[in-house]
Amino acid sequence: MNNRILLVDDDQELLAALELKLGKEGFQIETAPDGEVALEIIRKKLPDLVILDVNMPKVNGMEVCKTLRSADQTRDLAVIMLTARDDEIDRVLGLEFGADDYVTKPYNARELILRIKALLKRIFPVQNNPTTKNIFQIGTLTIDLDKHEVRVDKEVIELTLTEFKLLAHLIQN
DSSP states (O other): OOOEEEEEOSOHHHHHHHHHHHHHTTOEEEEESSHHHHHHHHHHSOOSEEEEOSSOSSSOHHHHHHHHHHSTTTTTOEEEEEESOOSHHHHHHHHHTTOSEEEESSOOHHHHHHHHHHHHHHHSTTTTOGGGTTEEEETTEEEETTTTEEEETTEEEOOOHHHHHHHHHHHHO
């Protein structure tokens, strides 16, 4: 599992602790101190999942989530809100703004990791299955490295050997 996660929080101690815990689980971690920096990072290289605090300087987590959901490139990006705001209205707003999950602080690290893995498994079902490690799926595109087969919406796409090797290299890196 080499899923990329962007952690967004203005609490540097929390970021460091989460980065360490998630790194031990095999995730590639990048951090941002506020929503504005997070949006810049996302524009440059799309992560697989974003974990957002709500209360941050410049652009808050709700606005970041709303911005992500309004753009075609990031509409389906996995988002978990991780915040101290635990009122029912805050949880409802977070989910209405488009968060896939809402976890309140203080949080249980093991539970958060399980929620992350469950969300990523739904988004990348083939990629996160250890029995299909040579099959990659992104949206409707499926690439089977063992069979040298590419499918879009279950329809086989004919590629030359060079095209397949290039696509395989890109998908693996």
